[in-house]
Amino acid sequence: xxxxxxVDAANVxxxxxxxxxxxxxxxxxxxxxxxxxxxxxxxxxxxxxxxxLVLVVEGAAxxxxxxxxxxxxxxxxxxxxxxxxxxxxxxxxxxxxxVTADRGLRERVQALGARVTGPRAVWGPGRxxx
Numbered sequence: 001x002x003x004x005x006x007v008d009a010a011n012v013x014x015x016x017x018x019x020x021x022x023x024x025x026x027x028x029x030x031x032x033x034x035x036x037x038x039x040x041x042x043x044x045x046x047x048x049x050x051x052x053l054v055l056v057v058e059g060a061a062x063x064x065x066x067x068x069x070x071x072x073x074x075x076x077x078x079x080x081x082x083x084x085x086x087x088x089x090x091x092x093x094x095x096x097x098x099v100t101a102d103r104g105l106r107e108r109v110q111a112l113g114a115r116v117t118g119p120r121a122v123w124g125p126g127r128x129x130x
Contacts, residue, residue, distance in 0.1 A: 001093070001094045002050045002051055002052045002094070003047045003048075003051050003052070003094060003095040003096070003097065004051075004052050004054065004090055004091055004094055004095070004096045004097070005038070005043065005047065005051050005052065005053050005054065005096075005097045005098075005099065006054045006056060006083055006086050006087065006091075006096070006097070006098045006099070006109075006114075007031070007035060007053065007054065007055045007056065007098075007099040007100075007122060008056060008079060008080070008083055008098065008099060008100035008102060008105065009028050009031055009055050009056055009057045009058070009061055009064075009079070010057075010058055010059070010061070010079050011100045011101055011102050011105075011119070012031060012099060012100070012101075012119040012122060012123070013027045013028060013031055013061075015101060015118075015119035015123070016119075016123065024059060024060035024061050025060050025061050025063060025064060027061070028055070028057050028061035028064045029064055031055065031122075032055050032064060032066075032067055032070050032072060033067065034122065034123065035053050035055060035069070035070045035122055036053075036067060036068060036069040036070050037069075038051060038053060038069075038122060039051050039052075039053050039068075039069030039070065040069065043097070043117075043121055043122070046097060046117060046121055047095065047097060052071070053069060053070045053071065054070075054071050054072075054073055054086060054090075055070055055071070055072045055073070056073050056074075056075055056079050056082050056083050056086065057072055057073070057074055057075065057079070058074070058075040058078070058079035058082075062074040062075075073086065080102065080104070080105045080108070083098060083100070083105060083109065084105070084108050084109060084112070087109045087112045087113075087114045088112055091112065091113065091114055092113070095115070096109075096113065096114040096115065097114065097115045097116070097117060098114050098115070098116050098117075099116075099117055099118070099119065099121055099122055100116065100118070100119075101118045101119055
């Protein structure tokens with residue numbers, strides 16, 4: 001079974017000061033497109049391919065569509081709550097990694113057995129926060 005990687009779109013997009021706040025939908029699409037390569041290449045030092053990548057979007061980014069290698073899941077309410085639900089529903093019995101810098105979310109998903117990493121894991125060197 002492929003490892004599951006769940007990405008907190010709002011937190012990861014917000015880690016790059018590139019004007020994302022002017023176009024949250026477009027920023028989420030750029031993140032989705034950047035994630036696609038990880039489905040086949042993996043996350044160096046963290047997970048070997050193949051990966052199941054899930055991007056959780058909220059707010060203005062809710063209309064972002066899934067793309068090859070990346071399933072986009074909209075959060076009707078809190079993005080953090082949707083991520084916790086995905087870990088609980090789909091993370092059991094396989095390696096599950098949540099990408100976020102949100103400390104509260106990290107604690108919640110670790111309590112369910114998921115591992116966590118920061119935005120740099122998906123953005124690569126020179127981009128992203130901790």
